[in-house]
Amino acid sequence: MLAGVVVLGSAIYFFGVGRNRYQVQSSFIVRLPETPVTTGSSLLGTTLAGPTMLGSLEDGRFLAVYLTSPEVMKRVFLRLQPETAWARNLRDPFAGLRRGATFDEKLAFFRRQVFVVPQDLTGVINLTTVGLAPTPSYRLNSLLLQEAEVFMNRVNQNISATQQTFAETEVQRARERLDKASLAFNSFKNQNREINPSQSAAGASNYITSLESKLVDLKVQEASLKRQFKDHSTPEVAYITDQVDELQRQISEERSLLVNPEGKDLNRIVAEGSKLETEMLLATEALKSSITAADNSRQRTQQQVKFLVRLADPEVPQLQAMDWRWKGFLGTLGVLIVLWGIGTFALGIVDRR
Structure with a gap:
């Protein structure tokens, strides 16, 4: 009886009460200006396997950490006024950001709305954002994509400047040594x-x-x-x-x-x-x-400079995402089945005693 009530309540919430979620996805890959000589050919000119794919996967993991960092949240998420765009309402008290949330609560909520997933086989990096309305989710995805490009450019420039400064310093030091000698x-x-x-x-x-x-x-x-x-x-x-x-x-x-x-x-x-x-x-x-x-x-620095190639730009979603509803409902059923199995096992042990 209790299990039936839980299943019915879960179905009512996930398929009736729960607010709509809208997902926006964009895809990109991090490439080098020159493909390594050992990389094979394909219909697209060069394969994505090998060093290029591994490098993109590594950069994707870095971006996954960076795009969900507190610094990015301050520059991007708070700029979208999440207290309004992701605010809770009386109909669904569980979805959204509560009024007066602390910085840590906003950061944790922000990280639940952003997913950066590198694809192991191709090196393509999928950026997915979730919102309670189409426009905020789209804007969040677009701003994060721009932030990823700025981050790659800034890192490349910093590395190039550091290496070049070091090389020029060594040249100047060698020239001073020659003048002194x-x-x-x-x-x-x-x-x-x-x-x-x-x-x-x-x-x-x-x-x-x-x-x-x-x-x-x-x-x-x-x-x-x-x-x-x-x-x-x-x-x-x-x-x-x-x-x-x-x-x-x-x-x-x-x-x-x-x-x-x-x-x-x-x-x-x-x-x-x-x-x-x-x-x-x-x-x-x-x-x-x-x-x-x-x-x-x-x-070498010019050859190793990486740049971000957009494969799929974000679009304003027209339909809500249904996967979270099914995942929540099926997850509830799974928990009930596990609890039922544990209870049955425990009762069986008690009966044997």
């Missing part, structure tokens, strides 16, 4: 009055090598004369011997000047110059790499 290298050359320390060291080394080669020739000539003259004090032998001694002294002085801090000190100059020159070359390569990375980042 070049200034240090030039100051070092000016201080030591050397245009190219490595070439100067190589020239000095070649000069000493030529003196040593000449010394070898003179020593051979000296030995030959000493064999010819038994008296080594003869003018011929003494002349060559003096040249050998002078050349040896000159070679010793040149070698001492190369490494003596009070002389040319070419070893230190070459070492420090080589270090500064290496730093300048590294800074130059770093600047080239940074410029290349910035160009690649700019191109």
Whole structure:
């Protein structure tokens, strides 16, 4: 008897008393400007499966959270004056938003009116809104669709700006490093009055090598004369011997000047110059790499920019949605059947005892 009363009351409410609900649906997909090369072809040009579909599903989940967030509710739902458009009335006290509802109650009610469902097979995102009148439901769907487009554009712009700013910062940092290295290298050359320390060291080394080669020739000539003259004090032998001694002294002085801090000190100059020159070359390569990375980042960012493609625009509904009535009524029957089954099972256990 009680179950019959519940079923009858449920039928009266869901098919008689309950206020009409109007659903508005729109569909869109998030795409990249360029389809990956590995994506196959179809009648529409490219298939929706693969990375594009997975990316759209992921973006759909993000949008499902964003479009039901408190920020969006403030900008969109409260703008539609829900206290009037979704207000309760005396005929159906259960449907709609109560007068004087708190912010949390409005947020919970708003989330019950918005459904963002990504389709696993195609990546299409369905946006459904529910209203107690056709126009508010349509306006809510249209505004949420616009909010989704603005969100995608803002995210893309923020990502692009962040990546580009980082790349340009790295280029500027590499350029400053190169300027600093070049200034240090030039100051070092000016201080030591050397245009190219490595070439100067190589020239000095070649000069000493030529003196040593000449010394070898003179020593051979000296030995030959000493064999010819038994008296080594003869003018011929003494002349060559003096040249050998002078050349040896000159070679010793040149070698001492190369490494003596009070002389040319070419070893230190070459070492420090080589270090500064290496730093300048590294800074130059770093600047080239940074410029290349910035160009690649700019191109990659342009290729990865996502945009929202509308597949079905919202329309003002002409007929009410009946699915909620059947779901409510059948849900009530299901609960009664479950309760009846549990009760029968419990009574059976009691009878056995």
